[in-house]
Amino acid sequence: MKFYLCIDDTDNLDSIGTGTIAEQIREKLVARGYGPCSLVTRHQLYIHEDIPYTSHNSSMCFCGEAPASALADIIEIASGHLDAVAAEGSDPGLCVLEFDAERDYQELIAFGKNAKKKILTKADAISCAQNNRLHLSEHGGTGQGIIGALAGVGLRIFGSDGEVKAGMKNIEINQHYRVSELKELPELTRVLELRTKEPLDDAVEVEVCGRTKTVLYRHEYVLFVVRSAAGIYQTINKSEIRRMGEYFYEQ
Structure with missing residues (x-):
């Protein structure tokens, strides 16, 4: 069961x-x-x-x-x-x-x-x-x-609510990781762009800008990222994730 x-x-x-x-x-x-x-x-x-x-x-x-x-x-x-x-x-x-x-x-x-x-x-x-x-x-x-x-x-x-407890502790801040590397973490199954909710290819690099969290989205552990004006994908810090609240999730 x-x-x-x-x-x-x-x-x-x-x-x-x-x-x-x-x-x-x-x-x-x-x-x-x-x-x-x-x-x-x-x-x-x-x-x-x-x-x-x-x-x-x-x-x-x-x-x-x-x-x-x-x-x-x-x-x-x-x-x-x-x-x-x-x-x-x-x-x-x-x-x-x-x-x-x-x-x-x-x-x-x-x-x-x-x-x-x-x-x-x-x-x-x-x-x-x-x-x-x-x-x-x-x-x-x-x-x-x-x-x-x-x-x-x-x-x-x-399936589209909640953050993963104690997630993303084993990554370094201010470092770049390929999506394929991030997906090796147990608390992460997909990396999605926040605005479009489109998945990033495994070869794309993501800059970890601060302490962040993965969230439960469509029954998967997802790391949401945003694309900067310079075209770099960056993580969203934990406090911003909590402030956004329902912005992450399906209505």
């Missing part, structure tokens, strides 16, 4: 981040013999004064492969890890979906998209989870994190 797993609201300002906890869960699943598992993606949700969050209001999601009989064990491993490491004062939520290619997940995808632009409630999340027959659980505090956990799964299934 293919499964999706997402967590949200597990940290406080002094603790390890939700992304690190998601990676720890992924590592535990792989150690149990489940997998392969994907990289973790960070999904930015709505920022509003009425929504409690630690710093950025983002959830962390990954997908993987496992025997169908392993679903309960996957949920137990993830739940146990959340219960053990979630920070004091956090409101953790866990969502696990056994993906069925025959099912229509448009309601779940819509929930994820709505969570990026409006306030949703736990009741909204529970209703959507019941309709889509997936696991959704609270692990402390108010359990408010179930909203972001469900939204993250919807956005990951959508």
Whole structure:
């Protein structure tokens, strides 16, 4: 089976981040013999004064492969890890979906998209989870994190949202790389020009101008670049990627 797993609201300002906890869960699943598992993606949700969050209001999601009989064990491993490491004062939520290619997940995808632009409630999340027959659980505090956990799964299934956690750490700033070299990185499958979304040929060189990120776009890990006035393809730094938000993604 293919499964999706997402967590949200597990940290406080002094603790390890939700992304690190998601990676720890992924590592535990792989150690149990489940997998392969994907990289973790960070999904930015709505920022509003009425929504409690630690710093950025983002959830962390990954997908993987496992025997169908392993679903309960996957949920137990993830739940146990959340219960053990979630920070004091956090409101953790866990969502696990056994993906069925025959099912229509448009309601779940819509929930994820709505969570990026409006306030949703736990009741909204529970209703959507019941309709889509997936696991959704609270692990402390108010359990408010179930909203972001469900939204993250919807956005990951959508396939054109989120940045790859800890991506592009093994490239040097102010250096030039051929596209073929960049595509050897595990967090990158394509290099696209931002405005046209056209792929660059393997022989094209890209200048890495600062710390950057790959993003999930059409179910692939994509590095977006822009062409300068001098005709040089250059990366976009991480802060610009986050400011652009929906500019990257399909509407």
